[in-house]
Amino acid sequence: MAKTVNELIENETDLKKLRVLIVEPEKPPYVAEIENNLRSLQExxxxxIQYVELDRDTFFYCNEEGKLLGLLGNRKLDNGDIVAGTFIICREDGTGEEASLTDEQIEKYMRRFREPELYTVQEVEDTSYASVKSYNSSDDFLKALFDAEDEDEDEMEL
Known part of the structure; x- marks a missing residue:
């Protein structure tokens, strides 16, 4: 039997939904189903949104200006950075697209982020940094730039 237009629209909407883990400041994480579009993620x-990799097939989106806007500190990452504001954990499907988390990933990140963490404004600000360097000439700048690229390539070979 042929599907109605409404059934087709409902099925298309279902395909655009993602099962994700939402981690809000001062709260335990929870599973939610959200629309897979930019507007929903931004809301x-x-x-x-800012993309932050957690591991080879898992990442999260957070507010790219969270620290500048003074959003509450949420959770500390392995590198010592503190995420400000709500973040949404998703899976990468192997082609660069977002995908719903697996049950195992949900369990893993529910455990990892289960305890709400409290941070002062100062602690969050202390993890925000920018490095500014000045050079005496364009030659010095280019030398530093290419030396840094060489170091990055060496690290990738390890």
């Missing part, structure tokens, strides 16, 4: 984090 969830309260602004423009």
């Amino acid at each position: 969830m984090v309260g602004g423009n």
Whole structure:
């Protein structure tokens, strides 16, 4: 039997939904099903999104200006950075697209982020940094730039 237009629209909407883990400041994480579009992601984090890799097939989106906007500190990452504001954990499907988390990934990240963490504004600000360097000439700048690229390539070979 042929499907109605409404059934087709419902099925298309279902395909665009993602099962994700939402981690809000001062709260335990929870599983949610969200629309897989930019507007929904931006609404969830309260602004423009930033992609942050957790491991080879898992990442999260957070507010790219969370620290500048003074959003609450949420969780500390392995590198010592503190995420400000809500973040949404997703899976990468192997082609660069977002995908729903597996049950195992949900369990893993529910455990990892289960305890809400409290941070002062100062602690969050202390993890924000920018490095500014000045050079005496364009030659010095180019030398430093290419030396840094060589170091990055050496690290990738390890």
